[in-house]
Amino acid sequence: MNTIKLSKNRPNLFKLPLLMISFLLMTLSCSKESISDAPVNEVDPSITEILASFNNTAKHGKEKSDDNDVWETDATFEILSVALAKTKLSSVVSKNRLTLLAPTDEAFMAAGITKQSVADIPNIENILLYHVLPQPVYSYDLSSGPATTAEGTDVIVSLSDSGVMINDAQVTTADISARNGVIHVIDKVLMIPSGNLVETALSQAPEFSILVEAASKAGLAETLATGGPFTVFAPTNQAFLDLLEATPYTSLDDIPVDMLQQILLYHVLGGYTFSAQLTNGYATTLNGAAVNVDLGMAPEVYINDSKVLATDVQATNGLIHVIDKVLLPPTMNLVEIAASYENEFTVLLAAATKAGLGDVLMGNGPYPQLTVFAPTDQAFINFLNVANAEEAIAAIETLNAEDLAPILLYHVVEGRVYSSDLASGPVTTLNGDFDLDLSTLSINGTVNLVPELLNVQATNGVIHVINGVLTP
Template identity: 50%
Template sequence: MKTLENTKLNPARYLSLVMLVLFSVAFVSCNDDDDPVMPEITSPVDIAASLQQITDDPATYSGQISDSKRQMLIAQNPKFNTLIAAIGKAGLAGTIAESNLTVFAPTDQAFEELFSALGVNGIDALTAEQLSPILLYHAVAGRVLAGDLSNGLVETANGAYITVDKSNGVMIDEASVELHDLPAKNGVIHIVDKVLLPPSMDLVEKAISFNPEFSILVDAVVKADLATTLAEGGPFTVFAPTNAAFEALFAELGVGGVADLTAEQLTPILLYHVVDGSVFSFDLEAGSVPTLNGETVEVDLSSGVMINDANVIIADQQATNGVIHAIDKVLLPPTDLVSTAISFNPEFSILVDAVVKADLATTLAEGGPFTVFAPTNAAFEALFAEIGVSGVADLTADQLTPILLYHVVDGSVYSTDLANGFVPTLSGSAVEVDLSGGVMINDANVAIADVKATNGVIHAIDKVLLPPSMNLVETALSYDPEFSILVAAVQKADLVSTLAEGGPFTIFAPTNQAFADLLEELGPDFNSLDDIPVDLLTNVLLYHVVDGRVYSSDLESGTVTTKNGTFELDLSTLTITDANERESGLVSGLLNVQATNGVIHVINKVILP
């Protein structure tokens, strides 16, 4: 991932030690032409003593190194008097002597260049409190040879990260490794030509240091009164939109800039870009990450790093209280379902008009959570053409309400939560989910999935779903003549009102042929329904009725309780065994026939209690 060059620090920022930088680390082998394996240490000398020995007489340095490396050491004649003095002044001599460390050791010349840049006379101008974090920034836990380093970040004893770049030699931040893999009793030394400076700016100062790249972000943070929180709180991770990202948003919203937005408008947007803790790019995993806004952002690592629909273009900029990742788009937090649909304008403008006319806007904006299968404008236009109306204006609220509620499911049901089967809607009827090829809801395709809102989720579909419009008796009649004998039986048993207005019920509905077979089975005295006593007929019909909406996906093998006894169901063969050990079969192509007050499953034999 692209990494910015470290910003040059002025003395005030350096001495205050408040900042943020970046990261992306991995340890892999690299090609190194000298000492690829840690040599055996022949001298019981720790790191500090080794530095002193190299300073006093590099020719007699007791670490076991190659002749070529020793010649380089003698030729360079590096001195570490300032580093040794700094270790003593900071009270770190004991720590360095007792710990197993890798030290990136700046020479006296490197310290002199730093003192000149800071405008100080030497180490006496710095306190132990100022020196300690700097020195710890040069130490890494364990023995890490140059051959173990790879491009990226390495955590230091300071808690911040140094950047390794091996594209041309070995660079640690802006320092070159002049000589590497010098062994000591308790670690290894790499000589560097510059003093490494740890992060010294807080998140706000770091953003300002990128000026003008993040100047709009800084202006927004100040206007929203979040500067103190982001400068002194944390640690935080900030997904920081660039100026270009904000300008694109302003153009989309039709505003001139931050001045045209209130603090109340800016605050939830800005907090949606902030995550608790220091989350470096290597810590990210695909999935949801909670933000200070209370909502989550989605991390996608399948191609680079994406946060929702924004690309991370600069990663791992460290600060004293967190880390910044620059992104190329402003992240907009979820709004309520109605506002989210409006934000897709004009894609869902007809749906929004229908919701308003049906007086459902408050319910869908403030209630929930709900899942909305949202038909596009094109889907509504196709429906209007089919039923011969010009638009929402030609339909009443009473006509629109059951249709709209048939598109709404309780709870936040994301695409990953869906499974083949039936899902009940607020209309009372259920929609059928089919995942065999994409995602189908009844006969509509899900075109856009998982649009998050504060009170639910939206899935865009390409067809308006029409709920059942007939009760159980009307639905049976609509299959005439397939169920004409069943309907006649219901009428004779005086069950029309119960099955038309009550419920919901599930009816296992025998076909006309099933009734004909029953009459033949009963013998020559039973030629028609007229020959069956009303009480007997009522008992038989109620044996086919189950309380509630029981879809095929809800059925389980075993005992099924009806309004008049029980029967046994075997789903492996779609067989019903009644109380008389007679068998009937479910007709697989005629299951789940929905009605306004229930569901019908067709069977091929009348079952008897």
């Protein structure tokens, strides 16, 4: 992702802690008249004149001098200028105080829009107004969240260390000051969402009618239509047909409602997560468990083992990313997961029972979500200096629960902590801190994480397997 650039007469304030500054925008009607008509400074060029200056500079090869605003971009805006002229919005954009989110010619052409075709685009006037904030908003006024446009529909601002996004468009140059406002250059044309998540899903190809039917059967359709915002990883109809073929279920009606509900919630993130904001690692869903985002095979993106087919389909209350498989959430708690590994965690489970921690690890205690750094049977055999797991369990039985519990709690962290959340340094457990070194995957310098057995998910937490027993 490109780092945002600002005009030379403005400091780069995107790196400062200004996320709490709100947009100073009023709720306004969806019309040209909603744009502020406060007095403007008559000295500087207007927004439309600045757009034209970029076009002229590119056309005639002139260099911008250092004694006026210099913008670090080679972009041109001929298509935008033509669109503003043909819709008679040029005067609006030049005379009123506003912010223009300006797609470059390259952005328009990527959307299939040329100077010749722009006037024929349906709803082009409203699309242009969707790129206008009805008063000047500089970079230091921005905060993550919705901002109402002159068209009346919100755009979504996302601030991060990588820069600024407006919906799925990157701001490439910010704070180009004009006499009547400010221009922020963006690398995509913003399209107005017209339906909610359910309506948008039904309007797409490939079709998502089975997903919508499933949401209805699970009692989630109304929430997806009226709640949010949500980001939905949406399996296609074919993905659902593939799932039914691979399971004992012949139709959605055969799947228990509570199971269907948890499956669907496992496809939903709270808030807006555009494709440019996806990062390698785990993203927690409304199911409680997390999906694994894998960008390692770029440009292909995977969510768990499901390939992303399309991204950033915008609805009025969220986003849709299309995937080719149905994602299946964990169905066993931490104890059940550990027990499912034959002859791998028998000593750990015996120790948890002896220490009175079995119910806690099943999610029945004070901690609804836990992360367990789980020693294998061999780890306990080595720690107790015995010959096999049976002898290790016998040795565990000779210990008092009061002596055993502190050792086990030193392996447990409150909440879900995935490998992508870990950092080198102290890790706080339910019985003090241990020291983690990610460069060697070692804990306290003596015990190692097992790389192929990290992030084993349960309904109430996550397991990271380790090759030794930790002592507080």
